[in-house]
Amino acid sequence: MSFPRLGSTTPLASPLFTSAVYAIPDLDVLDAIYERREPGYIYARDAHPNAHSLAAKLAALEGGTWGLVCGSGMASLAAAFLGLVSSGDRILSSDRIYGKTTRLLKHELTRFGVATEFIDVCDLDMVRKAVNATQPRVLFVETMSNPLCRVPDLPALAEICQAKACSLVVDNTFATPVLCRPLDLGADVVMESLTKMIAGHSDVTLGFLAGKAEGQLPTLTDKMSTWGLSAGPFDCWQAERGLETLELRMRAAVANAAALAAWLGEQPGVVRVVYPGLAKHPDHALAKRLLPGGFGNMLCMELADRAAVNRFMRAAPGIPFSPSLGHTRTTISHPASTSHRFDTPESRTQQTITDGLIRVSVGCESYEELRREMQTGLTATLRSG
Ligand SMILES: *Cc1c(COP(=O)(O)O)cnc(C)c1O
Numbered sequence: 535m536s537f538p539r540l541g542s543t544t545p546l547a548s549p550l551f552t553s554a555v556y557a558i559p560d561l562d563v564l565d566a567i568y569e570r571r572e573p574g575y576i577y578a579r580d581a582h583p584n585a586h587s588l589a590a591k592l593a594a595l596e597g598g599t600w601g602l603v604c605g606s607g608m609a610s611l612a613a614a615f616l617g618l619v620s621s622g623d624r625i626l627s628s629d630r631i632y633g634k635t636t637r638l639l640k641h642e643l644t645r646f647g648v649a650t651e652f653i654d655v656c657d658l659d660m661v662r663k664a665v666n667a668t669q670p671r672v673l674f675v676e677t678m679s680n681p682l683c684r685v686p687d688l689p690a691l692a693e694i695c696q697a698k699a700c701s702l703v704v705d706n707t708f709a710t711p712v713l714c715r716p717l718d719l720g721a722d723v724v725m726e727s728l729t730k731m732i733a734g735h736s737d738v739t740l741g742f743l744a745g746k747a748e749g750q751l752p753t754l755t756d757k758m759s760t761w762g763l764s765a766g767p768f769d770c771w772q773a774e775r776g777l778e779t780l781e782l783r784m785r786a787a788v789a790n791a792a793a794l795a796a797w798l799g800e801q802p803g804v805v806r807v808v809y810p811g812l813a814k815h816p817d818h819a820l821a822k823r824l825l826p827g828g829f830g831n832m833l834c835m836e837l838a839d840r841a842a843v844n845r846f847m848r849a850a851p852g853i854p855f856s857p858s859l860g861h862t863r864t865t866i867s868h869p870a871s872t873s874h875r876f877d878t879p880e881s882r883t884q885q886t887i888t889d890g891l892i893r894v895s896v897g898c899e900s901y902e903e904l905r906r907e908m909q910t911g912l913t914a915t916l917r918s919g
Contacts, residue, residue, distance in 0.1 A: 547775075548584070548587055548771060548774055548775075550584060550767060550768060550771040551582060551583045551584055551767055552767050552768065553578065553582075554577070554578045554579075555576070555577050555578065556574065556575045556576055556577075558574070558576065564576070578764070578766075578767065579759055579762065579764045580755070580759045580764075581755070582767050582770075583767075584767040584768075584770035584771045584774070585603040585764070585765050585767070585770045587770070587774060588603050588770045588771075588773055588774045588777070589601035589602055589603045589742070591774065591777055592711075592726070592728075592732075592742050592744065592777070593744045595711040595712075595715075595777075595780075596706075596711045596715055596716075596717055596724055596726075596744040597711075597715045597717050597718050597746075598717050598724070598744030598745055598746055599745070599746050599747075599748075600744065600745060600746075600750065600751040601742060601743070601744040602742065602743045602744070602751060602754050602755060602758060603728070603740060603741070603742050603765045603770055603773075604740070604741045604742070604743070604758055604763045604764065604765055605739070605740065605741070605763055605764055605765045605766070605769075606727070606729065606739045606740060606741050607632075607705075607707065607725070607726070607727025607728070607729055607730075607739075607740075607741035608634055608635070608638065608741065609741050609758070609763035609764075609765075610725050610726075610727075610741030610742055610743050610763070611635055611638060611705070611725055611741070612638065612757075612761065612763055613743065613754050613757045613758045613761070613763050614703055614723055614725060614743055614754065615638070615639075615643060615648070615672070616757040616761060617750070617753045617754045617756075617757045618671060618672050618701055618703070618723075619643070619648050619671050619672060620648075621646055621647035621648065622647055622648075623648055623670075623671040623672075624648070624649050624650070624651065624668045624669065624670045624671060625639060625643070625648060625649070625650040625651075625670055625671065625672045625673075625674060626650070626651050626653065626661070626664050626665060626668065626670040626672070626673045626674070626700075627639055627650050627651070627652050627653075627673070627674040627675070628652070628653070628654075628655040628674065628675040628676060628679065628686065629652040629653055629654055629655075630654075630676070630679035630680070630682075630684055630885075631674070631675075631676055631679070631680075631705070632676070632680060632705065632707075632873070633873050633874070633876070635674075635705070636652075639652075639674070651664060651668060651670070655673075655675045655686040655691065656684055656685075656686050656687075656816075656817070658687060658690050658691070658694070661673070661691060661694055662694055665694055665695070665698050665700060666698070669698065669700075670700050671700060671701065672700065672701050672702075672703055673691060673694075673695050673700055673701070673702050673703070674703045674704075674705070675688070675691060675702070675703075675704055675705070676704070676705040676706075676707070676708065677704055677705070677706045677707075677708055677709040677714050677716060677824075678708035678709055678810065678821075678830055678832065679708075680708065680832075680869075680873060680893075681808075681832070681834050681867075681869045681873065681887070681891070681893040682808050682834060682885070682886070682887075683708070683808060683809065683810045683815070683817070683821075683829075683830065683832055683833070683834075684816070684817055685810060685817040685820050685821045685824060685825070687820055687824075688702075688704065688714075688716055688719040688720065688721065688824060689719045689720055689824075691720075692719060692720025692721060693720065695720075695722075696720070701722040701723060702716075702720065702721045702722050702723075703721070703722065703723045703724075703725065704716035704721040704723070704724050704725065705725045705726075705727075706724050706725065706726055707725075707726055707727040707730050707731075708830060708832055708859075709825060709830060710726065710731045710732055710780065710784055711724075711726070712780060712781050712784040712785070712827060713784065713788070713825045713827045713828055713829075713830060714824060714825050714827075717744065717745065717746055719824065722745055722746075722747065723743055723744070723745045723750070724743070724744050724745070725741065725742065725743050726741065726742045727740075727741050728740035728741060728742050728773050728776075729741070729858070729860070730858065730859050730860030731780065731783070731784060731787075731831070731859070731860035732773065732776065732777060732780055732860070733769075733772060733773040733776040733777070733860075734776040734779070734780060734783055734860060734861075734862060735772075735776055735861070735862055736856075736858065736860070736861045736862075737772060738769045738772045738773050738776070739769065740765050740769050740770065740773050741765075782898075783862065783898045784828075784831065785827075785828070786898035787831035787896050787897055787898045788827075788828035788829065788830060788831055788896075789828075789901075790831070790864075790896045790897070790898065790899075790901050790904060791809065791811070791829070791830065791831045791832070791833055791894075791896035792809075792811050792828070792829065793901055793905075794833065794894070794896060794901075794904065794905070794908070795807050795809035795811060795812055795833050796812075797905060797908075798833075798835050798908070799812070801909075801912050802912075802916060803837060803838065803842070803912050803915045803916045804835050804836065804837065804912065805836040805837065805838060805890060806834075806835070806836035807833065807834070807835050807836075808833060808834040808835075808836075809829060809833040809834075810825070810829040810830065811828070811829030811830075831860075831895060831896040831897075832859060832893065832894070832895055832896070833893075833894050833896065834869075834891055834892065834893050834894065835891075835892050835894060836888060836890045836891045836892070837890040837891075837892065837915055838890050838915070839889055839890045840870075840889040840890065842890060842915040843868060843889070843890060843892055843915075845911075845914045845915045845917070846892065846911040846912065846914060846915050847866070847911075848914070849910055849911045849913070849914030849915075850907050850908065850910050850911030850914070852903075852907040852910075853865065853866055853894075853904075853907050853908065853911065854866070855867070855868065857872040857873070858895070859893075859895035860895060861895065861897055862897050862898055862899070863897040863898075863899050864894060864895065864896050864897040864899065864904050864907075865894075865895050865897070866892050866893065866894050866895070867892070867893040867895070868891070868892060868893070869887050869891055869893055870882055870887055870888065870889050870891060873893075874887050
């Protein structure tokens with residue numbers, strides 16, 4: 535991506551191009567742009583310089599040959615499914631995915647004749663059987679599940695998919711390309727909610743898709759444009775700025791998370807700590823192999839009950855209860871009341887998502903500051919019965 539020259543200089547930081555439409559010198563140039571013989575833009579819903587610049591940088595990070603920015607993580611998933619499946623096709627999906635993605639598959643795609651079967655994708659035999667039985671067009675998984683960070687074996691899933699001409703689509707939001715590059719492990723399409731760690735400052739809502747195969751980009755761009763799923767220039771410009779420090783922020787947050795997980799395990803009042811970096815996590819060995827750069831910035835800590843969670847929240851305002859993830863500073867969420875609110879109590883119990891479970895999105899503030907505020911919150915949970 536090259537930016538316009540200003541005199542004999544070029545801007546070092548990416549400029550923001552807010553124009554919704556472009557002026558084209560004549561019909562020959564218009565034809566050349568449409569036929570991709572010449573660079574240029576026509577209408578911002580189809581393409582604009584800020585989305586283009588952000589997509590190019592992200593595609594390189596993912597090891598993809600193309601990248602496409604959409605207006606939200608959900609917009610990018612919608613574009614992916616609209617591009618990959620048609621009425622009568624089937625999707626196989628992990629049963630531990632982002633709540634709105636479950637809704638998209640269960641309540642929206644079904645209206646267009648696309649059925650989804652949800653299974654435990656950590657059970658490879660079950661995946662093999664389901665792929666053979668239903669011949670799905672797409673297998674959809676998350677690199678690390680929410681909130682308990684279960685890690686499926688992506689290379690093994692890719693192998694199962696390749697044998698059956700099924701596309702493996704991976705939501706890599708919890709890992710980011712700093713820790714995992716699903717395209718390198720055999721995924722066909724990778725998706726990121728840029729809203730989280732990648733833009734990283736909780737002031738942007740955007741999503742992203744990348745892949746390696748020729749022909750995917752024109753199809754998905756067409757879906758994005760036709761269904762109106764595009765991103766605005768300002769959000770892209772801000773996300774590109776966030777991306778500059780993604781690796782620094784991720785490395786610092788992962789180091790904080792690893793230290794915090796170890797520390798929490800020794801604190802009275804903490805019933806359970808879930809972090810893939812701990813040897814007792816069910817997917818520890820696999821996570822070590824698939825995420826050589828670290829085990830992520832997401833962890834869970836379980837307190838006695840809902841009352842203890844409330845006491846923690848009131849005593850530790852420096853760790854805001856803010857049900858998203860990927861902020862610069864540490865925030866917490868309560869899966870039973872937010873992401874898994876509409877699951878049945880039985881289903882929550884079966885998943886071990888108790889009323890005392892707090893999900894922590896660890897940030898990149900100083901570790902000492904974080905540990906002190908955690909200590910304050912935990913002390914308060916112990917005080918009154
Ligand atoms: C947030 C999130 C999404 C949706 O992204 P939005 O940008 O909020 O639309 C999808 N998957 C995961 C894992 C997420 O955390």
